[in-house]
Amino acid sequence: MTETLHIVGGGMAGAEAAWQAAQSGVPVLIHEMRPKVETFAHKTGHLAEMVCSNSFRSDDDTQNAVGLLHWEMRAANGIIMAMADKHKLPAGGALAVDRDPFAESVTAALLAHPNISVAYGEITELPKDGHWIIATGPLTSGALGQAIQAETGAEALAFFDAIAPILYHDSIDMTRAWMQSRYDKGDTEEERTAYLNCPMDKDQYEAFIDALLAADKTEFHEGETVGYFDGCLPIEVMAERGRETLRFGPMKPVGLTNPHAPDVKPYAVVQLRRDNVLGTLYNIVGFQTKMKYGAQTEVLRMIPGLEQASFARLGGIHRNTFLNSPTLLDQQMRLRSQPHIRFAGQITGVEGYVESAAMGLLAGRLAAGDILGKPLAPPPPTTAIGALITHITGGAEAKTFQPMNVNFGLFPPVDGLKSGRRGRKDRYQAYTDRAKGDFQAWLQSAVLDAA
Known part of the structure; x- marks a missing residue:
């Protein structure tokens, strides 16, 4: 019997991680403390609830890094992007969504999946064994936050979010x-x-x-x-x-x-x-x-x-709290001191709905690969998801590490293109062209199937 993947937190990252692993045939149990334990920002008990803006920002996948991230998540059949597209609102070049129907649809899809179940209640300690992803986000409960801090031995980094x-x-x-x-x-x-x-x-x-x-x-x-x-x-x-x-x-x-x-x-x-x-x-x-x-x-x-x-x-x-990921996580998003535990989402030091969901997408696939005996490499740093994971697991300077949105400054330069403002449009087009090809190649090499 295939081992179960446990995911703590049903926000953007946890929901996407659960979907990706379940689609690979891995049984998933989501541990969500709401609505039994409330937070300051959440208003419902739905999974993937949007608590700040209702915007996923630019949807331009040729000139904008977050738009490229949208494209990669769609290519990976992500649940977050599928439901965002289903419930999109007019917003010019941005992707804005009707937040309540969006969360309701994500919740319904996850609950209807034969490989996914949800346990409502608070996890207060780090698990000692099994396969786990902690995707509790910036509003991690106090007890779990203390357990994480005790394990990492590091001062919790934090910032205020409005x-x-x-x-x-x-x-x-x-x-x-x-x-x-x-x-x-x-x-x-x-x-x-x-x-x-x-x-x-x-x-x-x-x-x-x-x-x-x-x-x-x-x-x-x-x-x-x-x-x-x-x-x-x-x-x-x-x-x-x-x-x-x-x-x-x-x-x-x-x-x-x-x-x-x-x-x-x-x-x-x-x-x-x-x-x-x-x-x-x-x-x-x-x-x-x-x-x-x-x-x-x-x-x-x-x-x-x-x-x-x-x-x-x-x-x-x-x-909000987040990990000093460059010192604490390896490139597989695993806690170095407890490699059966992965972290995903905003707690890893990415900022934004899409970035958080993207880290959930990757963590779900990496965990599923381990469970199925088919370990995966992360996408190359020339892709949007690869650039993010490379940044938070070693590309950033640990002493000054702060939350980061996806941006083309995280990507390796494209050979043969001039730098500077004059060549920006061509440069961004080259980044996205390269990223799409490399991400498609990664998807083809990272096929998972429990059978």
Whole structure:
């Protein structure tokens, strides 16, 4: 009888790891503590629940590294990408999804799989034997986190992660706001009008910044020195770095024309993106925040068009933990001191839904290979998944290791191409062409079958 693979955590990484191993014929038991044990960020008991943004970011697989990662996961028949495609929402060139139906579909598919079962309850200690993947993510329970720290003997690295607010569309004043994607990007009218825009003039922007800086914010324990992940900075932290920072970040006014005043160029623009397929909910793009709830409603209602905004969920901030993977994990994603345990997902030091799911995809396949007696090598570093695993298991400098999104800076250079901005388009195309060929070759050489 084929041995069982145990997966702790049913988030993006755990769900994808379970699917990949089960598709190879390996029996899988997912250990999920929710809904018995709740977290600050989760609102349901569904597997693969999206807790921050509803976006998987760019879907361009020729000029963007995360789009290439999408392509590789689709090529590997990943469950996360399949359900994201099934429940996608208009978002210009990005892949945004209707978060609740997405999680419900992933959960249903996993529960219906003959090789997958789920046990609801908290795992508090590291297992002593068997085949395990720990994919508990940044919100690992305290008891398990302490067990991991005791085993690794290392100070837990951590950073703060923030969540953006979600509001009801019918509370937005559409006589002031309008629908348009930047530069009218998109192949259809729905895509070209995927974002809702709220314009500000200079006085409104300056008053907004003043209020943002003065607002009551969540304070951390004395002596807490944990930093932020730069890809998910709270808006007030960005404002503290300079009054113009937001205008050159999530509030940049470029590529947009206000139909209510077409001759007036906005000084700044707040964008909102649809959060569900019904179009009843919208999230404020890039507006992660650590403001206290009362301050959030007061400050955000200063945005033109949101004066009467009604919020379905306010923003928040929570502490994330991750491993110093370059020192603790081998290239098979195994804990060096306990090689029967693999880690996957955001806890390994990748950042983002797609990156987390991709590490789950790889961990599931590697674990299945061991169980079936057909050990696999990871994909080459010329691929998106290979570049990520190479980075976190030795390519990064351990002393300064921090969470990382996939990007072309992690890929080996393509011979014969000039560097510099002028050749960027050709260079990125060359990266993706090479990656697709190499990933397809890896898939063909990494076929697993329990029979």
